[in-house]
Amino acid sequence: xxxxxxxxxxxxxxxxxxxxxxxxxxxxxxxxxxxxxxxxxxxxxxxxxxxxxxxxxxxxxxxxxxxxxxxxxxxxxxxxxxxxxxxxxxxxxxxxxxxxxxxxxxxxxxxxxxxxxxxxxxxxxxxxxxxxxxxxxxxxxxxxxxxxxxxxxxxxxxxxxxxxxxxxxxxxxxxxxxxxxxxxxxxxxxxxxxxxxxxxxxxxxxxxxxxxxxxxxxxxxxxxxxxxxxxxxxxxxxxxxxxxxxxx
Ligand SMILES: Nc1ncnc2c1ncn2[C@@H]1O[C@H](COP(=O)(O)OP(=O)(O)OP(=O)(O)O)[C@@H](O)[C@H]1O
Ligand SMILES: [Mg+2]
Numbered sequence: 001x002x003x004x005x006x007x008x009x010x011x012x013x014x015x016x017x018x019x020x021x022x023x024x025x026x027x028x029x030x031x032x033x034x035x036x037x038x039x040x041x042x043x044x045x046x047x048x049x050x051x052x053x054x055x056x057x058x059x060x061x062x063x064x065x066x067x068x069x070x071x072x073x074x075x076x077x078x079x080x081x082x083x084x085x086x087x088x089x090x091x092x093x094x095x096x097x098x099x100x101x102x103x104x105x106x107x108x109x110x111x112x113x114x115x116x117x118x119x120x121x122x123x124x125x126x127x128x129x130x131x132x133x134x135x136x137x138x139x140x141x142x143x144x145x146x147x148x149x150x151x152x153x154x155x156x157x158x159x160x161x162x163x164x165x166x167x168x169x170x171x172x173x174x175x176x177x178x179x180x181x182x183x184x185x186x187x188x189x190x191x192x193x194x195x196x197x198x199x200x201x202x203x204x205x206x207x208x209x210x211x212x213x214x215x216x217x218x219x220x221x222x223x224x225x226x227x228x229x230x231x232x233x234x235x236x237x238x239x240x241x242x243x244x245x246x247x248x
Pocket of ligand 1: 013037
């Protein structure tokens with residue numbers, strides 16, 4: 001379980017990125033943060049692994065206030081897929097995937113086996129293991145980003161627009177693939193996107209956010225589509241578009 005309890009974040013330059021945000025993500029569920037650029041999604045996500053500390057309020061993982069946890073081991077036990085995959089350019093795919101196991105002292109051979117297993121899990125050929133990130137397509141790099149996040153077998157995955165940089169067809173593929181693996185891995189996932197269809201496809205719950213991470217509406221995809229809270233939500237999710245009507 002991840003819990004945000006009245007968190008607030010003001011950066012040193014005075015920008016208020018998050019203003020009084022609370023959320024519970026139950027274990028094994030996917031919560032999607034959906035909102036426009038700059039509304040505070042990445043800031044919220046980074047509070048979970050302490051890349052950002054809230055100005056006030058607290059973030060909890062099960063019974064632990066993350067403020068009481070050492071950030072280094074905390075980050076190693078949380079999978080984080082960054083907005084642009086964030087692979088290290090001068091390391092091979094295998095070494096990128098096995099970053100955390102290698103840091104934890106796993107031997108090279110075991111790390112390589114783990115990397116091969118994860119490549120297969122994300123639907124890639126193990127023959128790509130010795131390549132460098134620049135030698136992969138954008139969609140493949142994003143899969144590798146996910147494989148790396150899974151390497152330490154974390155209970156929690158933070159996914160910040162993990163499929164943002166790929167074309168719509170590959171994106172659909174990656175979304176179905178994530179639904180498939182989530183059906184048996186059952187991680188607790190905080191997923192960020194500004195793609196409405198992606199949010200409704202993947203989320204057990206969806207949070208439509210305004211600036212300052214203010215929650216415009218929170219609910220299951222069906223609840224939001226059937227009962228949009230206000231005109232902002234209605235417009236944001238494009239409730240009157242033909243594709244939305246089909247889904248309903
Ligand atoms: N280190 C920082 N210092 C000052 N302001 C910041 C910092 N990081 C983020 N911000 C500001 O906080 C607000 C929220 O940023 P954040 O990155 O969380 O948005 P986001 O919802 O992830 O946007 P995007 O969809 O573009 O990734 C923005 O106004 C941003 O400019
Ligand atoms: Mg962001």
